[in-house]
Amino acid sequence: MSENIVHLVLARVVGAPEGVKGISLFIVPKFMVNADGSLGARNDAHCVSIEHKMGIKASPTAVLQFGDNGGAIGYLVGQENRGLEYMFIMMNAARFGVGVQGIAIAERAYQKAVGYARDRVQSRPVDGSVAGSAAIIHHPDVRRMLMTMRSLTEGCRAMSLVAAAAYDAAHHHPDADTRKQNQAFYEFMVPLVKGYSTEMSLEVTDLGVQVHGGMGFIEETGAAQYYRDAKILTIYEGTTAIQANDLVGRKTLRDGALMPKAVAAQIEATEQLLAQRTSAAAAVMLKRLSAARLAFVESAEFIAGSGKGNPNAAFAGSVPYLMLAGNLVAGWQMARSLMVAEDKLAAGEEAAFMSAKIATARFYAEHILTRAGGLRDAIVEGADSVTALPLEAF
């Protein structure tokens, strides 16, 4: 017996009465279903080809043809004209979910790279800590790559969990004002979780291949697949530019950067807690977090100020602004994590785990948060050169 397949189709109703001209959602089955539940006649819905994709090959993408041989039968879902609205219920959840996909593939790439770096023996370490050839994890640049992978992944994971907690509070907190605040915060976070975590996954899976050297380029090793698979994440459910448009348009321009400034104020409060500490790690984090926050606020103000008068300037820096916001907000979580870890370490809890948290947070501060200044310069001082070249000169 064939199994049935059901397609969810967004379509305009051809020849529909006035007022039903919008896009509606339909269920279109492969086989019609008889009254007794058994499969009936073949519907006029056909897969005419499977795309050859660079990655995610376990998830086939098909070209479907509906109604070319007499007409396909579809069943309306919900009400007419509300298809796009229904689609966005899926899309809004999917954006957060794709961000988490980025974090997941980055974590897997990191684990695989660590495993290889422990096994693969090549050359003497520059510090002479091993007499002969050593596993490549002893080489400083391999450590730098692994720490970059680790800290980016950890920062994005923390950011996504903070967003998820806000989503829960937005739906289930007993206080209406708290629900509203959390909803606004969650909506600000979604383009960061989607956009920053997926762009981050490209950097991490690239480093994953790089740690493997020539073996990374061989498909059997597995590192190359992460690199190929990850590239869809910055594209589907809204490209990085679409996330950045959302961040600039709805979440910065609409209310004069109110939400970005509210988030910056929360980060400043974290800085005040860092300032009360005496550790070197807290001092380094304070310095870098504070600089990144100021870079972000200047960028948000520039975008809000350009807004209506010069929309090209506001949107020219949209993706760098998203990358700066994601970099900062993930770094903020690393700062919070650092303080919790310091306290638990002082209380004698899980010393190795807490020390690793502190070392990873410090690396994020020194190697990732330090990218903020360059992004700010490009956004605030480089907007005009983005659109200066005439179209015909490309």
Place this chain on the structure above:
Amino acid sequence: MSENIVHLVLARVVGAPEGVKGISLFIVPKFMVNADGSLGARNDAHCVSIEHKMGIKASPTAVLQFGDNGGAIGYLVGQENRGLEYMFIMMNAARFGVGVQGIAIAERAYQKAVGYARDRVQSRPVDGSVAGSAAIIHHPDVRRMLMTMRSLTEGCRAMSLVAAAAYDAAHHHPDADTRKQNQAFYEFMVPLVKGYSTEMSLEVTDLGVQVHGGMGFIEETGAAQYYRDAKILTIYEGTTAIQANDLVGRKTLRDGALMPKAVAAQIEATEQLLAQRTSAAAAVMLKRLSAARLAFVESAEFIAGSGKGNPNAAFAGSVPYLMLAGNLVAGWQMARSLMVAEDKLAAGEEAAFMSAKIATARFYAEHILTRAGGLRDAIVEGADSVTALPLEAF
């Protein structure tokens, strides 16, 4: 008639006399050759498998087996024990050549992305310059991606040509001192041409896929192939880390950063020429080039200072130092190009071409050179956190 295949093999001579224990270079043919030039007996040299690679599939990588069925016959090339030395004749040329491969694939990715961005119609431009949906090249972020691709490619191409000119002068200039200076400059440039241009090609081919959106992930479009192919370039003929070790070890530590400082002095001379100009583009370039040069000099001094006392710190920032040096030296060429273009524009020569050169150089200054500060911070202030995490904590 079968064609013959010739393998070049580096091997130690088993059972060789004392003094011939090093690696020698051999030619190992697939078929022996008869006295009359016809093919003779099959040699014991066999291809036992072809690797499944992520890219460059037109260039098969094979696992070869020599002598498992009785012994393969090889012919010594040159003298015994000098195999590695001969190999480096190929390798030194190949490193420059692979850098040029990076520039070539980046240029092709750029051209393809421009073509798609002119054709693909989606959404209204934010500045209202087109009433309805427009080709995506009208959208600021698409312009930003294309300008990033264009300016990175142009900067690296200029850098590679300057290196090539130095190579010519090192070999053919009549004056011995000039030959020597050019040779030293060329040797400093090789890791930048190889390392920076190939890392740049990863960014450019990624953006090439991104401009195509979902179509970029479909292999038939062609953008994905550049992304897959480019990844070998940061690996073969010495990974980026190997180039960076060369830059740090032989070209910075060995003589107390003499060569990096000599290059910085040349860049400072270019800044003085920029300072004599009145254009906004020259002022912007001066500001960014000068900041990037200072960031580079501080980094070189930090590395030279760490050197023997703390080799882990010197090498922890090796790849960021290479990226900073490449970013700066390519930006320096963009500055020189900007001045030539301004002069020719003033003289009425090819206005459209010269204006495009100026716009591209300015974009490089504002969006690429601005990355220098973050790299400096990571190198100079972030060295310790690279190796702080204990091996067992990964």
